[in-house]
Amino acid sequence: MRITSHESRVTPSTFSIAAADLDTGEFGVAVASKFLAVGAVVPWAQAGAGAIATQAWANLSYGPRGLALLAEGHPAEDVLHRLVESDGDREHRQVGVVDRRGQAAAWTGNQCFHWAGHRFGTGYTCQGNILASDAVVRAMAGDFEVSSGPLPERLVRALDAGQAQGGDSRGQQSAALYVAKEKGSYGGHLDRYVDLRVDDHSTPTVELHKLLELHRLYFGTTPTGALTRAAGNVAREIQQLLHGLGYYSGEISGMYDAATKDAFRRFCSIENFEERWREDDLVDRQIIAFMRKRLNNG
Numbered sequence: 001m002r003i004t005s006h007e008s009r010v011t012p013s014t015f016s017i018a019a020a021d022l023d024t025g026e027f028g029v030a031v032a033s034k035f036l037a038v039g040a041v042v043p044w045a046q047a048g049a050g051a052i053a054t055q056a057w058a059n060l061s062y063g064p065r066g067l068a069l070l071a072e073g074h075p076a077e078d079v080l081h082r083l084v085e086s087d088g089d090r091e092h093r094q095v096g097v098v099d100r101r102g103q104a105a106a107w108t109g110n111q112c113f114h115w116a117g118h119r120f121g122t123g124y125t126c127q128g129n130i131l132a133s134d135a136v137v138r139a140m141a142g143d144f145e146v147s148s149g150p151l152p153e154r155l156v157r158a159l160d161a162g163q164a165q166g167g168d169s170r171g172q173q174s175a176a177l178y179v180a181k182e183k184g185s186y187g188g189h190l191d192r193y194v195d196l197r198v199d200d201h202s203t204p205t206v207e208l209h210k211l212l213e214l215h216r217l218y219f220g221t222t223p224t225g226a227l228t229r230a231a232g233n234v235a236r237e238i239q240q241l242l243h244g245l246g247y248y249s250g251e252i253s254g255m256y257d258a259a260t261k262d263a264f265r266r267f268c269s270i271e272n273f274e275e276r277w278r279e280d281d282l283v284d285r286q287i288i289a290f291m292r293k294r295l296n297n298g
Contacts (some may be wrong), residue, residue, distance in 0.1 A: 015128030039176025132166025
């Protein structure tokens with residue numbers, strides 16, 4: 001069957017990485033390109049299923065169709081075969097697949113523009129087309145293989161490695177990061193754990209780092225070591241900061257009383273720190289640091 005839909009004619013020539021962290025149950029894709037809003041096209045991921053990057057003369061149906069097959073338990077190689085087998089334009093396609101077991105597979109059609117190719121290993125696949133050279137994909141794969149830490153940060157660092165080798169030979173315009181995790185979304189109702197896009201920027205991967213840092217600040221969970229008890233000098237500083245920011249007008253007593261706690265709760269709600277708010281008398285040091293910065297910057 002020859003695919004002739006409008007979606008199949010989108011051409012995000014780009015470099016990407018699709019990967020899994022089986023320890024945390026996270027699946028994600030990071031991508032960068034000289035293409036407007038590449039995050040609307042390339043990255044697809046689903047908790048408990050896997051991740052897919054579809055690019056070159058991109059067939060967007062590879063995303064939902066592939067995830068459905070991965071969710072049924074099909075291995076990456078089988079999913080890849082099913083996607084490209086019936087596609088009459090497969091030689092123009094490029095796609096990377098990672099399944100729920102961390103197995104990876106990739107396809108680069110022989111009519112993708114030079115340089116085009118892929119490299120995959122356990123838990124990841126890197127692919128790209130119209131790249132400066134094959135060094136872009138090799139650098140991404142090498143960086144991911146030796147990196148550690150949370151999957152979102154590892155994915156963005158892999159983009160950095162690719163960009164350092166020249167990235168998309170046409171230049172830079174957009175980048176995106178999409179990571180799925182069971183109940184990973186704001187409020188825990190969806191698997192949309194990290195969904196960040198830089199749609200049009202001269203240095204999109206740099207901006208993507210900034211967005212990920214902000215995402216961690218607002219939506220990250222607070223490590224036990226980052227908590228401090230709201231008492232004495234800590235409570236006094238919270239009151240002073242809240243007063244300076246216009247949330248508290250009571251006595252600067254150093255007591256984390258009901259009025260102080262209510263003012264602090266309102267601040268956290270308005271500034272989108274609901275995920276870090278606690279009902280007990282422990283508070284997140286990062287919120288206090290944010291308050292200091294906000295007050296000092298006016």
